[in-house]
Amino acid sequence: MTKFEVEKAANLLRSGGLVAFPTETVYGLGADAKNPDAIRKVFQVKRRPQNHPLIVHLAKIDHIFQWVCNISPEAEMLANAFWPGPMTLIFKKQAHVLDIITGGQDTVALRIPRHPLAQALLTAFGGGIVGPSANVFTRISPTSLQAVREEMGNKIDLILDGGDCEVGLESTIIDISGDDRVPVILRPGMIGRTVIENVIKMTVVDNANSNHNHNNTEVRAPGMHRVHYAPKTKVMLVERQTMAKTITKMLNTNDRVAILAIGERSHNDRCYKALKEVHNNIHIINMPQTAKEYARDLYQTLRSIDQQDYQCIVIEKVPEDESWTAIRDRLLKASASI
Ligand code: TXA
Ligand code: MG
Numbered sequence: 001m002t003k004f005e006v007e008k009a010a011n012l013l014r015s016g017g018l019v020a021f022p023t024e025t026v027y028g029l030g031a032d033a034k035n036p037d038a039i040r041k042v043f044q045v046k047r048r049p050q051n052h053p054l055i056v057h058l059a060k061i062d063h064i065f066q067w068v069c070n071i072s073p074e075a076e077m078l079a080n081a082f083w084p085g086p087m088t089l090i091f092k093k094q095a096h097v098l099d100i101i102t103g104g105q106d107t108v109a110l111r112i113p114r115h116p117l118a119q120a121l122l123t124a125f126g127g128g129i130v131g132p133s134a135n136v137f138t139r140i141s142p143t144s145l146q147a148v149r150e151e152m153g154n155k156i157d158l159i160l161d162g163g164d165c166e167v168g169l170e171s172t173i174i175d176i177s178g179d180d181r182v183p184v185i186l187r188p189g190m191i192g193r194t195v196i197e198n199v200i201k202m203t204v205v206d207n208a209n210s211n212h213n214h215n216n217t218e219v220r221a222p223g224m225h226r227v228h229y230a231p232k233t234k235v236m237l238v239e240r241q242t243m244a245k246t247i248t249k250m251l252n253t254n255d256r257v258a259i260l261a262i263g264e265r266s267h268n269d270r271c272y273k274a275l276k277e278v279h280n281n282i283h284i285i286n287m288p289q290t291a292k293e294y295a296r297d298l299y300q301t302l303r304s305i306d307q308q309d310y311q312c313i314v315i316e317k318v319p320e321d322e323s324w325t326a327i328r329d330r331l332l333k334a335s336a337s338i
Contacts, residue, residue, distance in 0.1 A: 005160065006117070010124040012157045018042060020134040020148045021121050022162025023113035025086045025171050025189070026141035026299070027148045028057065028131025029156065030121070039100050039130055045155045048137040053103040054130040055088050055111050055171075059122035064110055067094055067128065074183055074200045075176045081199040084114035086167050087191050090175040101130060107177045117162040133170060138230055140306075140334075143168050143299045150303070168296035169326050172196075174204070188326040190295055231306045233258075235313045235335040244274040247282075247314060255311035257282045260301065262316050263289045283310075291323040298327065302334065 009019045009030075016038040019030045029046065031038040033056045043050060058064060061079050064071070068091035071079075075089060093108035102108050111131075113119070122129060133141035135151040142148040143165040152159070172189030174196065183204040185193060196204055238246045240261070251257060261272065261284050272284060285301060288294045305313055315331055318324045 003120075006120045006124050009121055009158055009160055010126075013038075013125050013129065016041075017157035018045065018155075019121070020142075020152060020156055020159040021118055021129075021131070022115050022145075022160060022165060023057075023086075023111075023118045023131070024115045024165060025113070025167045025169060026143050026165055027134040027145075027159075027162075028055075028113075028118075028129075029134040029152070030057070030129045030131050032125075033098070033101060033128035033130045036098055036100050039098065042130060042132065043100075045152065046132060046135070046137050048132065050100070051103045052132075052137075053105060053109060054101050054132050055109040056097075056101060056128040057111050057113060057118065057122060057131045058128055059112070059119060059126075061112065063128070064091070067097060067108055067110060068092060069094060072176060072181055074181060074202070077200050078174065078176070078183075078196070079112075082191055083112040084119065085112070085191070086114075086171045086189055087111065088171045088173045088187075090173065090177050090186070092177045107175070109173065111171055115162055115166075117160055121160065140231060140299045140302055141170055142303075143296075147300070147303055164296075164300070166296065168299060169330060172326070175207075188329050190292070190326055192322050192325060194322060230334050230336070231302045231313065233306050233310050233313050235315060235331075237315050237317055237331055237335045240269070240271050240316050243271050243314070243316070244278055247275060248278045251279070251312060253279055254281060256309060257312050257314055258305045258308075258310045259284045260287050260313065260315040261285065262287050262294070262318065287316075291318075291327060294318070294324075295327055298330065 012019050013032045016035050018041055020027050021030050029042055031042045061083055088109050088111040090107050090109050097108045134148045135141050142151050145161045148159050167190050172191040173187040175184040175186050185204060185206045259282055318327050
């Protein structure tokens with residue numbers, strides 16, 4: 001990617017255009033965070049309801065002072081530990097931050113991505129760039145140039161090509177805007193709870209397992225929509241051990257079924273052998289065994305299955321340990337469509 005293209009992208013943003021850009025998590029749909037008309041276009045192109053607030057992306061930690069009211073010691077520790085990187089923090093906002101960004105709330109979500117091209121764009125542009133994931137509302141976030149093309153078609157002005165995203169799942173969102181200073185994880189990501197707690201030396205609340213709402217307001221947490229991050233093909237989450245039984249019960253033997261299995265040896269696994277015997281038309285896809293690699297590949301794999309003619313995606317349940325939390329969250333949301 002040339003300097004010329006980054007300049008062109010920054011100029012498009014200055015003139016109110018929409019530019020998709022890579023981050024290490026997923027691709028974002030960028031617009032000037034000071035331009036309400038451009039931001040309105042983001043909502044239109046994504047077909048996203050207006051009350052879903054947007055993340056403002058910035059180049060450097062120093063820039064956050066222009067957007068937020070106060071920075072608690074915990075916020076400072078988190079920022080220093082994980083920025084630039086796959087983390088978003090929610091702060092009390094300054095008065096100038098547009099309502100269309102925050103959904104009328106008194107908080108704003110900020111992120112400093114580390115992808116070199118995101119950094120180059122933010123530096124060339126100089127200001128904040130709103131960046132929801134560059135997909136149509138409720139669909140899977142794009143993690144490659146091709147995926148952004150599929151989602152956005154020719155409705156946007158430019159896509160910067162940063163290759164495949166390294167993390168592959170959306171950033172960890174931590175709300176640190178509460179007066180009680182208790183950090184709340186609103187959306188799990190690949191920066192997990194334990195590393196966060198080790199940095200700030202206090203317990204954080206995981207929103208998925210609690211109703212903690214420290215601002216006494218309705219927090220518009222991501223993925224509250226029942227169907228979120230969902231492929232078009234129906235998704236079932238099943239334990240490996242009960243796979244053959246469940247599939248026999250739930251699916252027609254002529255349905256074309258894609259199975260996301262964990263690990264290389266799954267073809268020799270007793271459960272999968274049994275499955276081949278009961279069903280004619282299954283295709284087993286071996287997903288990586290580590291959470292990091294599984295996360296990186298998940299959306300690309302679901303997207304590619306979606307483009308083939310399958311009636312169902314059966315996903316083997318992933319391990320219960322903390323490193324898989326964000327993946328479990330996305331899989332649950334993907335399977336909520338049935
Ligand atoms: O990894 C990511 O975070 C990607 C890349 C492009 O940065 N962005 C992303 O944006 O996932 P989006 O808009 O698809 O998801 C951001 C979520 C939204 O679901 C929204 O509800 C939540 O962040 N959010 C934004 N501002 C908020 C606020 N002030 N309070 C609570 N939630 C907020
Ligand atoms: Mg999104």
